Amino acid sequence: MKKAIKIILWVILGIALILGGLFAGFVYKVKNGFPVFYETDIPKIDFPANQSAILLFSKTSGFRHGGSIEASKKVFAEMAKKNNWFLYETEDGGVFNAEQLAKLQTVIFNNSTGEVINDEQKKALENYVENGGSLIGIHGAGDNSHHWPWYVQNLTGAEFSHHSLKMPFETTAILTDNQADSTLVLGINKDWKRADEWYVFLENPRQKGFDILYTINGESIDPTANIPLIAPNKNFGMGKDHPVAWHKNTGKGKTFYTSMGHDETAWKDENFVKLIENGIKWAIKE
Ligand SMILES: [Zn+2]
Known part of the structure; x- marks a missing residue:
């Protein structure tokens, strides 16, 4: 016994x-950072002459928002058809080279998490944006798993702290900032509410020179409930001014980021889809 x-x-x-x-x-x-494989072979892409070319990059080496990524592909395909854009969807980092980037009007990090491209490819993207290109980030693209200072400085503007683990996600109003005349808010309902996984950042991107498009009232959600063991330096609440979408000019180029888009519900939310479409139009200067 x-x-x-x-x-x-x-x-x-x-x-x-x-x-x-x-x-x-x-x-x-x-x-x-999670260990990752970097693709370095240059893919074959036939860029059409008379269409704006958009790169939809959904590679992940960190957390994978599979539901959102899959749902987004159909929506992006429809959006591209409607606007006569050439959409190149890939998870192959080989496309991040100066020659092919120069043919793209915008690059979208579609819930792309982790270290997905190597140092040389990062540099090519930085040069591309600073010389007139544009970069768009959706949700997980801002989760600080990229270990890339330029990217934080120019796309998210602030380091990601954590997100609430409160389930189900809290529904709150998405508030327009002082951008009522911006093309980025065109066609988006003023009375907009949604449930999402609200990202909390260590600083407010507004203080970092970004133009804020949408905020939520950070006091309307519970920003706590993280894993305390890995959270010694967290920001448990951004206060009332809690941005969820912002943009900025970077060199001759542009960046746009929204922290919304955790799951497939985003791609059924007409206002969210409109915000992404507006973001692309703004980025490619249409
Ligand atoms: Zn998420």
Whole structure:
């Protein structure tokens, strides 16, 4: 009997050690980036002469928002058809080279998380944007898993702190900022509410020179409920002025980011889809 108890205790200890090890590994990866494969072969793309070319990049090496990514593809395809855009959808980072980037009117990081392109490809994208290109980021594209200072400085403007783990997602009003005349808010209902996974940032991008398009009242949601062990320096609340969509001119180019878009419901939300469409039109200067 005693022996049996001993065996059980050892088994429990063993399981606890394995689980602890796995958790520690996960925390390490969240903090330092997930290992990733970089594609360096240049893909064959036939860019049509008379259409704006848009790159929809959905590669992930961090958290994968599979539902949102899959739902978005159909919506982007319809949007491209309607606006006569050439949409190139890929998860292959080989496209991030100066020659092919120069043929693109905009690049969309579609819930793209983690370190998805190598240093040379990052540099090519930075040069592309600063010389007149544009970069759009959706939701997970701002989750700080990219380990890329230029990207934070020029796309998200602030480092991601965390998101509330409160389930189900909280519904709150999406408030227009002082941009009523902006083409970016055209056709979007003023009375807009949605439930999403609200990202909290360490600083307010407004203070970093970004033009804020939409905010939520940060006091209308519960911004806590993160995993306390990996959250020593978190911002538990951005206050009333909690931006959820913003943009900026970067060099001769432009950047636009929205923290909304966690799941497939976003792509059924006409206002969200309109915001993305407006964002693309603004980015490609149509
Ligand atoms: Zn999410």
